Amino acid sequence: xxxxxxxxxxxxxxxxxxxxxxxxxxxxxxxxxxxxxxxxxxxxxxxxxxxxxxxxxxxxxxxxxxxxxxxxxxxxxxxxxxxxxxxxxxxxxxxxxxxxxxxxxxxxxxxxxxxxxxxxxxxxxxxxxxxxxxxxxxxxxxxxxxxxxxxxxxxxxxxxxxxxxxxxxxxxxxxxxxxxxxxxxxxxxxxxxxxxxxxxxxxxxxxxxxxxxxxxxxxxxxxxxxxxxxxxxxxxxxxx
Numbered sequence: 001x002x003x004x005x006x007x008x009x010x011x012x013x014x015x016x017x018x019x020x021x022x023x024x025x026x027x028x029x030x031x032x033x034x035x036x037x038x039x040x041x042x043x044x045x046x047x048x049x050x051x052x053x054x055x056x057x058x059x060x061x062x063x064x065x066x067x068x069x070x071x072x073x074x075x076x077x078x079x080x081x082x083x084x085x086x087x088x089x090x091x092x093x094x095x096x097x098x099x100x101x102x103x104x105x106x107x108x109x110x111x112x113x114x115x116x117x118x119x120x121x122x123x124x125x126x127x128x129x130x131x132x133x134x135x136x137x138x139x140x141x142x143x144x145x146x147x148x149x150x151x152x153x154x155x156x157x158x159x160x161x162x163x164x165x166x167x168x169x170x171x172x173x174x175x176x177x178x179x180x181x182x183x184x185x186x187x188x189x190x191x192x193x194x195x196x197x198x199x200x201x202x203x204x205x206x207x208x209x210x211x212x213x214x215x216x217x218x219x220x221x222x223x224x225x226x227x228x229x230x231x232x233x234x235x236x237x238x239x240x
Contacts, residue, residue, distance in 0.1 A: 164192030
C-alpha cells in the first residue's frame with residue numbers, strides 16, 4: 001500500500017496502475033482511499049479559518065506556500081510565479097509547476113469557498129530558518145501536525161492527519177491488528193507510521209528521525225531494500 005505526502009492523482013502512474021494497489025494513504029494521512037470503489041475510508045482536514053490563520057503567519061516569512069484540497073493543489077499566482085526560486089531540482093520544479101493551480105489570492109479563495117484543506121506546505125531558501133521552524137512550529141500550532149517530506153519544505157496537516165493514524169484507521173477497517181502491519185519509510189513524515197506499525201523498517205539512506213523511529217534498518221532504495229526486508233520477514237525469517 002503506497003503511503004505518500006502527495007494527493008492520490010499526483011502519485012506516479014507507474015504506482016497507481018499496479019494491479020495489487022487498492023488502498024492508498026495520501027497527503028501524509030489526511031486521506032485514506034479505496035482506489036477500487038473511490039470510497040474515502042479516513043479523512044482529517046484543516047478547517048478554512050484555521051488554514052487562513054496559518055497562511056497569514058506564513059506571509060511574514062520568506063517562503064512560498066500552497067495547499068492541497070479535495071485532491072488538487074492550489075497556490076497564489078504571485079507565489080506560483082516564484083517557484084523557480086524555491087524548487088530544489090528540475091524534477092521538483094516540473095512537479096510544482098504542473099500540479100499547482102494558480103489562483104489570484106489563495107487566502108481569499110479559501111475564505112470565500114469555506115474550503116477545508118488537506119495540508120499546506122511551504123518552501124524555503126534559508127535552511128537555517130527551516131530547521132528552526134521545524135522545532136518551533138509545533139508549539140505555535142498545537143492543533144496541527146508539523147512535518148517535512150523534501151529537503152526544503154515544511155508541511156502542516158490536521159493533528160489527526162499523519163501516516164500512523166491513517167495506518168491504524170485502515171487496519172481497524174480491515175479487521176487487522178497493528179501487530180499484523182509492516183511499514184517502510186525514509187523521512188520525517190514517515191516517523192508516525194514507523195512507530196505505529198507492528199514492524200517498522202527505515203531505509204539505509206533514510207533520515208536520522210526515520211532511523212530512530214524504526215524497529216529495523218534495511219538496505220537502501222537503490223539496493224532493493226524493501227524487497228530484501230520482505231523476503232527476510234515473510235520467507236526466510238532471517239534479517240539481512
